[in-house]
Every structure is written in structure tokens, then in C-alpha cells.
Amino acid sequence: MPRVTDLVFPRLERKEDRRKERWHRDVMDEVFDRPTLLAVSRMVTSGHFKEVDFSISTGKEANVFRVSGAAGFRALKVYRISNSIFRHLPPWALAEIHREVGGASFQRMIFAWAHREFTSLKRCFEAGVPVPKPIAQFRNLLIMEFVGEEGLPSPVLIKSVVEDPTAVRSEVASASRTMVERAELVHGDLSPFNVLYHRGHAVLIDVGQVLRTDHPQAKEMLRRDATNFARYFTRMGLPTPPETLFTEMGGDLLP
Ligand SMILES: Nc1ncnc2c1ncn2[C@@H]1O[C@H](COP(=O)(O)OP(=O)(O)O)[C@@H](O)[C@H]1O
Ligand SMILES: [Mg+2]
Known part of the structure; x- marks a missing residue:
């Protein structure tokens, strides 16, 4: 049985790719903690993508990656499950999330936040606002249309x-x-x-x-x-x- 991490981050064979591999490992430790990896494996099993290609952005609350699979490229936004995140959120949104999940579990609050972004994105997309097409959301992960050209964001x-x-x-x-x-x-x-x-x-x-x-x-x-x-x-x-x-x-x- 291949490990989830090997599946998503295929081992890079060529020598010049070693640096990339080290980078992969560092990002994995920081962003892809155990609950996140489980969520990623669920997304992979559901056929949303096969591989995480590279990081597009490292933000305060989330990282965005290009991922690829049968459907081509997509953008994966991963909300970090770390305590720093909610310091940057506006109070009205925080109040809403607190109401929703009762603030009981930190992890659940982050999931609720990702869900909030997904439903807002859907609402915008359906209204005809130029936004990336929302594709799926599960726990702290959000998948949307990749906005780019020739593979570059x-x-x-x-x-x-x-x-x-x-x-x-x-x-x-x-x-x-x-x-x-x-x-x-x-x-x-x-x-x-x-x-x-x-x-x-x-x-x-x-x-x-x-x-x-x-x-x-x-x-x-x-x-x-x-x-x-x-x-x-x-x-x-x-x-x-x-x-x-x-x-x-x-x-x-x-x-
Ligand atoms: N659908 C997308 N396609 C391509 N690049 C994206 C997409 N969504 C986000 N990005 C890139 O990731 C960065 C961070 O995304 P954003 O949603 O603004 O997260 P943050 O909360 O970190 O600001 C963006 O500035 C952009 O460069
Ligand atoms: Mg931003």
C-alpha cells in the first residue's frame, strides 16, 4: 500500500530535484499535519486531484497550491490548523463562526471557516461575479478552478x-x-x-x-x-x- 504522502508528493528522482524535495518536506511538516493529510487523502480518493504540484502562496491563514489530476490543474487552498489563524480574522466573521460551532473546537472553527469561504465563492460564482469556479470543500481544504496560463498562476x-x-x-x-x-x-x-x-x-x-x-x-x-x-x-x-x-x-x- 503506498503511503498517502508518497502518493500526493511523488518522490523526485533527479538530482536537481533534491532541493524541491527538501522544500516539499518542510511544507509538509508545516501545512500538512495529520488531520490535513487525512483530508487530502479523502480528496484524492474522491478523484479531485492526484498530485500537489507546487506552492503558489503562503499566507497568514492559508497556503495555496497548484494540484493536478485527470481534470487538469486546480487550486487547492489549505487552511492551516494552527493557533495563529484567528488573530487575523475580522470580528464579524469570527462572531458568526462562534455562533455556528459554539467555539468548542478550534479545528471545527477552521473547518467552518473554509466552508464559509466555499459557500461565499459559490454564491458569487452563481451570481456571475468573476471568481474562480468553486469545486469542492472538505474540512480545511477548498478546491477551486486554477486561474493561470500554461500551468503558471x-x-x-x-x-x-x-x-x-x-x-x-x-x-x-x-x-x-x-x-x-x-x-x-x-x-x-x-x-x-x-x-x-x-x-x-x-x-x-x-x-x-x-x-x-x-x-x-x-x-x-x-x-x-x-x-x-x-x-x-x-x-x-x-x-x-x-x-x-x-x-x-x-x-x-x-x-
Ligand atoms: N484559484 C486560484 N488560481 C490561481 N492562483 C490562486 C487562486 N487562488 C489563490 N491564488 C493565489 O494564492 C494567493 C493567496 O490566495 P488568497 O485566497 O488570497 O489567500 P490568503 O488568505 O492567503 O490571502 C493569491 O494571492 C494568488 O496568488
Ligand atoms: Mg488574499
């Missing part, structure tokens, strides 16, 4: 050379507006760090901390998102008053 906006900033501004504004209008959600952490620049188009990601439009803080958070982006677009040579962008992003539709 598309960069976030902040690290991209944007050809047509005016077009991107109108795409970001309309994505947020669709989110408000049709998904009845406010992103709450929208910035050039959470938008991918894919083939010249904007794709919104990282929807774990969305708020419903009727939430008392929804307006404040949308204003913050608009201010972030107004600063970015102004720097890009498109003078953008935050209040104008706020309205375009759906601020006028909020109660």
Missing part, C-alpha cells in the same frame, strides 16, 4: 503590469456591483492583492470574510474596499475619488 493585480487600467477599473467596479446586487454580499477585503490579473481581466479571490449587504458594517467595509482601490487606480494614473468608486461598486444599492 496568474499574478495578483498589485504585481502585474496592467495594459489597460481603465478597463480593469470598470471590471473591478462592476464585479463588486454584481456581488452587491445579485449575490447580496460585500467582499470586505477587496484590494489589488485579492484580484488576479488573468489574460487582461480581473478575477476576484479570497472571499472568506464577505459580509451580507444587510450587515451593519457592510457599508463601512465597501467604503474601505473602494478607498483601497481608489488609491491604487490613482497611483496608476487614473485619478479616482473614493466616493465615486464606492458608488460604482454598489454603495448606492446598500441599505
Whole structure:
């Protein structure tokens, strides 16, 4: 019987791949703890992917990997089961999760968080917001469409050379507006760090901390998102008053 770890991280034979192998081991220790490996093996058994290819990002709460299988490439977001995670979460989301699982088990709170991101992603996707297609979620794992080209992940906006900033501004504004209008959600952490620049188009990601439009803080958070982006677009040579962008992003539709 092959071990789960060998299955997911095939042993790299060539000499130049040794460094990669050491990296794999380090990441495994940190991110792929026992409960996470069990969840990964369940995903593999269900046919969602066969191999973890490489790390795309190491964040405060989660790591994102490219994975591959019969269906091609996908993005796997792994929420770390470590105590540091909830320090970075916004209080409204934390309150919601506490209500949901009673705060009894730390692990269950993380699972609930991953589930929250998955359902928010689905809601956005179904509403026609440009987001990666959600595929599956199990425990602390979330699988979604891989946004990239020729196997390489598309960069976030902040690290991209944007050809047509005016077009991107109108795409970001309309994505947020669709989110408000049709998904009845406010992103709450929208910035050039959470938008991918894919083939010249904007794709919104990282929807774990969305708020419903009727939430008392929804307006404040949308204003913050608009201010972030107004600063970015102004720097890009498109003078953008935050209040104008706020309205375009759906601020006028909020109660
Ligand atoms: N579906 C995806 N396809 C390609 N890259 C992705 C995808 N989702 C996330 N990423 C990459 O992983 C990074 C972190 O993802 P994000 O959801 O923003 O997590 P975090 O909570 O760590 O900010 C992104 O900045 C992006 O580079
Ligand atoms: Mg992010």
C-alpha cells in the first residue's frame, strides 16, 4: 500500500530535484499535519486531484497550491490548523463562526471557516461575479478552478503590469456591483492583492470574510474596499475619488 504522502508528493528522482524535495518536506511538516493529510487523502480518493504540484502562496491563514489530476490543474487552498489563524480574522466573521460551532473546537472553527469561504465563492460564482469556479470543500481544504496560463498562476493585480487600467477599473467596479446586487454580499477585503490579473481581466479571490449587504458594517467595509482601490487606480494614473468608486461598486444599492 503506498503511503498517502508518497502518493500526493511523488518522490523526485533527479538530482536537481533534491532541493524541491527538501522544500516539499518542510511544507509538509508545516501545512500538512495529520488531520490535513487525512483530508487530502479523502480528496484524492474522491478523484479531485492526484498530485500537489507546487506552492503558489503562503499566507497568514492559508497556503495555496497548484494540484493536478485527470481534470487538469486546480487550486487547492489549505487552511492551516494552527493557533495563529484567528488573530487575523475580522470580528464579524469570527462572531458568526462562534455562533455556528459554539467555539468548542478550534479545528471545527477552521473547518467552518473554509466552508464559509466555499459557500461565499459559490454564491458569487452563481451570481456571475468573476471568481474562480468553486469545486469542492472538505474540512480545511477548498478546491477551486486554477486561474493561470500554461500551468503558471496568474499574478495578483498589485504585481502585474496592467495594459489597460481603465478597463480593469470598470471590471473591478462592476464585479463588486454584481456581488452587491445579485449575490447580496460585500467582499470586505477587496484590494489589488485579492484580484488576479488573468489574460487582461480581473478575477476576484479570497472571499472568506464577505459580509451580507444587510450587515451593519457592510457599508463601512465597501467604503474601505473602494478607498483601497481608489488609491491604487490613482497611483496608476487614473485619478479616482473614493466616493465615486464606492458608488460604482454598489454603495448606492446598500441599505
Ligand atoms: N484559484 C486560484 N488560481 C490561481 N492562483 C490562486 C487562486 N487562488 C489563490 N491564488 C493565489 O494564492 C494567493 C493567496 O490566495 P488568497 O485566497 O488570497 O489567500 P490568503 O488568505 O492567503 O490571502 C493569491 O494571492 C494568488 O496568488
Ligand atoms: Mg488574499
